[in-house]
Amino acid sequence: MGFGKGCHLHLIDGSAFIFRAYHALPPLTRKSDGLPIGAVSGFCNMLQRYIEDNAGPDAPTHVAVIFDHSGKSFRNDLYDQYKANRPPAPEDLKPQFPLTRDATRAFNIACKEIEGFEADDIIATLACQARAASGRCTIISSDKDLMQLVGDGVEMLDAMKNKRIDREGVIEKFGVGPERVVDVQALAGDSVDNVPGAPGIGIKTAALLINEYGSLEDLLDRAEEIKQPKRRQTLIEKRDQIELSKQLVQLDCDMALDFTLDDLEVQDADPEKLLGFLAEMELRTLIKRAADKLGVEAPSLPEPALAAAEDASAAEDIPFDAAKYEWVKDRAALDRWIAAIYKRGYVAVDTETNSLDEMVAELAGICLSVEPGEACYIPVGHKKGASDDLFGGEELQEDQLPLTEVLDALQPMLEDPAILKIFQNAKYDCKVFANYKIAVTPVDDTMLLSYALHAGEHNHGMDALSERYLNHQPIPIKTLIGSGKSMITFDKVAIADALPYAAEDADITLRLWQLFKPKLHRRQVSTVYETLERPLVPVLAQMERYGIKVDRDTLSRMSNAFAQKMAGLEAEIHELAGQEFNVGSPKQLGEILFDKLELPGGKKGKTGAYATGVDILEDLATEHALPGLVLDWRQLSKLKSTYTDALQTHINAETGRVHTSYVQTGANTGRLSSTDPNLQNIPVRSEEGRRIREAFVAEEGKALISLDYSQVELRILAHIADIDALKEAFRDGRDIHAMTASEVFGVPLDEMTSEIRRRAKAINFGVIYGVSGFGLARNLRIPRGEAQDFINRYFERFPGIRTYMDDTKEFAKTHGYVQTLFGRKIHTPEINAKGPRASFAYRAAINAPIQGTAADIIRRAMIRMPEAIKDLPAKMLLQVHDELIFEVEDSAVDATIAAAREVMQGATEPAIKLDVPLIVDAGRGANWAEAH
Structure with a gap:
């Protein structure tokens, strides 16, 4: 027609x-x-x-x-x-x-x-x-x-x-x-x-x-x-x-x-021509589907083609309830799996252990998968249960190969550079294998693949990824080990019960890898994954294994000192309140603030008690002295419970050192976080917080050195937003906060006071986080109107910053993400929301390219550092925001500082040439506080 x-x-x-x-x-x-x-x-x-x-x-x-x-x-x-x-x-x-x-x-x-x-x-x-x-x-x-x-x-x-x-x-x-x-x-x-x-x-x-x-x-x-x-x-x-x-x-x-x-004009398909092409392409599943629609018999494929077609569609065709999981009980089965790995060229690996602390974890079993829907579990350390120590320990369950035999068989493959090992959270498993002197390489990590692809969209744990991308809810670990006081370690689980759980982990990991890896190129994040994520894994693993020495006696003395200072603050608070009350009780504090002192802004929650969170107290601190003292008391209480008391429990009995664990996916921007213990958030604005670092010490005959990027986020802002005044100041080595104070407040440099400079510093760093007049008022404990006037003057003097903020928000609304200078994409799913969620998303979008670029820069430096200091008696121990901590023999301090500084200051190159220089401050000392 x-x-x-x-x-x-x-x-x-x-x-x-x-x-x-x-x-x-x-x-x-x-x-x-x-x-x-x-x-x-x-x-x-x-x-x-x-x-x-x-x-x-x-x-x-x-x-x-x-x-x-x-x-x-x-x-x-x-x-x-x-x-x-x-x-x-x-x-x-x-x-x-x-x-x-x-x-x-x-x-x-x-x-x-x-x-x-x-x-x-x-x-x-x-x-x-x-x-x-x-x-x-x-x-x-x-x-x-x-x-x-x-x-x-x-x-x-x-x-x-x-x-x-x-x-x-x-x-x-x-x-x-x-x-x-x-x-x-x-x-x-x-x-x-x-x-x-x-x-x-x-x-x-x-x-x-x-x-x-x-x-x-x-x-x-x-x-x-x-x-x-x-x-x-x-x-x-x-x-x-x-x-x-x-x-x-x-x-x-x-x-x-x-x-x-x-x-x-639409034409019906010719069954012979269509099915002939699909057969030529060996698309088994589609042949059957098309034949059913056309009402004809599906042609058969020759054996090699059939096998290839099944392989090509395995991830799609095999549901989890039809998966085949094998319990490896003898050497012949183990050798068969190793042969399959060499034939395939890659393998998904997962370890099961008796502890989440990699420094002490012992293997209970190892999981392998080379085909979707097929995996094995090799138990090596499952015990029948705790027995009286008088009888020499715990008896192993039946049908397990000896641990040494399994590791001897697997080690060549795990260390073979021609075989890709795929993990979910590779750092954990690599550290466990390192306990047995096995250096696993090369690795891919589905957690980091997801992070490179989806930062800001969701978390990157295996269960969440499986449910989201494979439409499958993994077996909950609690069904095997229980919870609370009755919880057991995984090595006490019966192998028959452990098998489906453990093997499923390897199967899921392989399927996620097959899904995520080819998307890197399409999403244009291959460079992020290959240069910023994957090569950082062994660097972090080695830093964590090194750990840092912590002096228990110093922590104990600090705890006592904090307790005494808290008592003094309580007395001041009680005097201002006109009565004694439990400062640690939000309910009693709320009654003092809003009922007795009649401060403004009191809001009761569902329980009938007033809200007394940090934001509320910071706001009230501009009106009355008592809320500020409570904030100081709370900070001391947190320092004592979180650090001076808790750090003592994290000192490894064998090494005498604390071994924190870094999380690459903990922040959407690429910043590292750390756990067990968290060393990223030690407060450094207060004298007491800075003193915590005195407990981190060097071994005898060695020193700690600290190398810290100077105002790196402001330098990045000057480059990204193309602010000539800021770029010139950084190139000339001027005091950027004093310069800002002079520009915004009209105060000549020779008349600058520390208070005016402090306010300018708060604005400089505040704009990076999209600070409002309300937020700045809290930070400086000044009236909100005065704080907003400061911000208005700041943008009048540096209009390019406002342009950057507006353009970044617009880009985020259009594309659903923002980007660092190195191509890291931070997704902004809430950017088109309404109300408070949108305000938070705007601030995050403005900050992310700056903070994310800073995070990428120090990652690049960390990745290059092992090669730069390999011939020096030095070890990189910690990363805290823009700072790297090393332990160095006394004789090599200057050489290490020179080598590390060169790496850090040149970390952007050759990929990017910043318009401003990166400056790295260095210090040395017997402890961290002296070094920084």
Whole structure:
């Protein structure tokens, strides 16, 4: 039938289908002859699903899959840097491009591409032809560049979200209607396609300008009317660039095509041709599915092809309740697993131990998996239960290979650089193996893969990842070991019960790896994972094993001193309150503050007691002295309970040292956190907090040295926000806080007081965290109005910071993430929320590129450090925010400082050349307090 009124054309964005298919399936999906077919498999599945979903009364009458032609388009003639930043296609994807065209033809769907033009131009021309012929057109794509076509019978469908995009959807995305999308895009540019646009103008600002002036041409003609100087200058000076950008984003709706809409009429698939192609690709599951739909018998595959097809779809085809988990009881079974590992080239590994403390953990068993749905558990230390020590210890359960035999057999494989070992939280398992003198390498870590891909979206523990991405809830550990006082260690669990739990861990790890690893390239975070996450694992593991010496007597003396000072503060608090009460009781404190002293802002919770949290007390401290004293008392109480008392329990009995455990995924920005004990949050603003560091000491004949980045986040802000005054001050080595105080408060440098400088310092660091007048008032314990005046003056003096904040928020709202200078993506899922959640998300988005870049810089330094100090009698022990702590023989202190400083100050290079120098302060001493 001829295309006209009543006809419905579907245009499928073929390239989008291909890349989505490639990154959705496990890596190394190949035919029996070695040809990669992961993208082809996914592409065919998507076409089959499309056909099944569009078989109803609103089925299209005409359909085509439109592809980009390899090579350059006419836009490269206009601008030779167009799409210049795009990375080349992965090597294993390149041979699959022509096969996706073959697949489209096998399904008997029109397949179109034209040399010199992009798929978007073909789609634009066909959509406009359909509109002119009074028909309908649905573009199956989420590509924002195609949104300029929406309206008058043309709509888009985001197949991934099953969401239709009409005129209102375009306005929601761009802030303008489809007819003005190209104007907004011309101003905002496009970093993906390397469209230059107008520097400093994003989507939101562009939409405001276009809505105000009507069109891009009118805006440019009236640019002199723009009030903002920088924006006005940009529009005037960059007019040619902006007009070129419009040419680049404007789709060609009038191409000369060698086919017509009538040639795109829907045709039934030829069963022989379709099934023949699917059989050639060895797509076993899809052959059966397509044959069922066509009502014909599925062809059989030859044995090698069948095996390869089963392997390619194993992760998808094998549900967890059909998984095969083996209890390895003898050497023959163990050798069979080792042989399978060498044949495959990679293995998922998990350890089961009798303790979460890697320094003392002993192996209960080892889990292995090389195929989804198949795993084994090798028990080596399961005991029948505690027995009287008089009888020589605990008896082992039956059917376990000797620990030494298992480790001797596995060690060559675990240390073989040709075999990839895959873990969930690799650092823990590697430290456990290190207890047995096994140095595991190389490793992949699904926890870190998830972190590189999804930072800010969710946590990265195995159970959460399994439920979210595999739709499977793992066996809870509590069902095996119990909880509370009745909890047992894993080595006391019966092996038959331990088997499904332990083997499942390795199986899940392998499936997650197959899902996550190929996504790194697609999400453009391969460099983050390969240069910032994976190589840090062995560095942190070695630091944790070294530990740092802590003097128990010093901690004990501090505890006593803190107790005495707390008693003194209690007396002052009682005097101000006019009565004695339990300062540690929030209920009694609330009654004193709001009932007796009648301070403002008292709010009762569900229990009927007043809220007395830190935020409330900090706010009240600007009104009355008592809340401030309570905060001081609470800080001392925390120092005593969390550090001077608790640290003593963390001193390892054998080493005399504290061995903290670093968490790479603890903060969305890339900052490390530490646990057992937490050494990242020792308060250093108070004298008492700083004194805690006196208990961290060097061994006899050695010293501790501290190297600390000086004001690194402010330096990064100066670079990212392009603040000339700040950059110049850093390059000249000036006191940045004094300079800020002079600029904001109008005080000459020679009249600067410590109090004025302190306030400027609070503002300098506060803006990095999006501080409000309310927050600054709390920090400085001054009235809120005065604090807001300080911030207003600050932004007037440094307007580029406000521009950075606005642009960053806009980027986050548009893309759903922000980025560090090194490409780390921190997702901002709450950025479009309402109310307090949005305010928090804004502050986090502003801070994340700065704090995240600082975190990336010190990670890069840590990764390079072992090589830099390998010939020195020095060990890197701790990382605390922007500081690294080393223990060094006295004779090598100066050499170590020089080597470490060179690494730290050059950590951004060669990847990035900052506009300001990185400066590292160094100190030495018998303890941490002296060194810093």
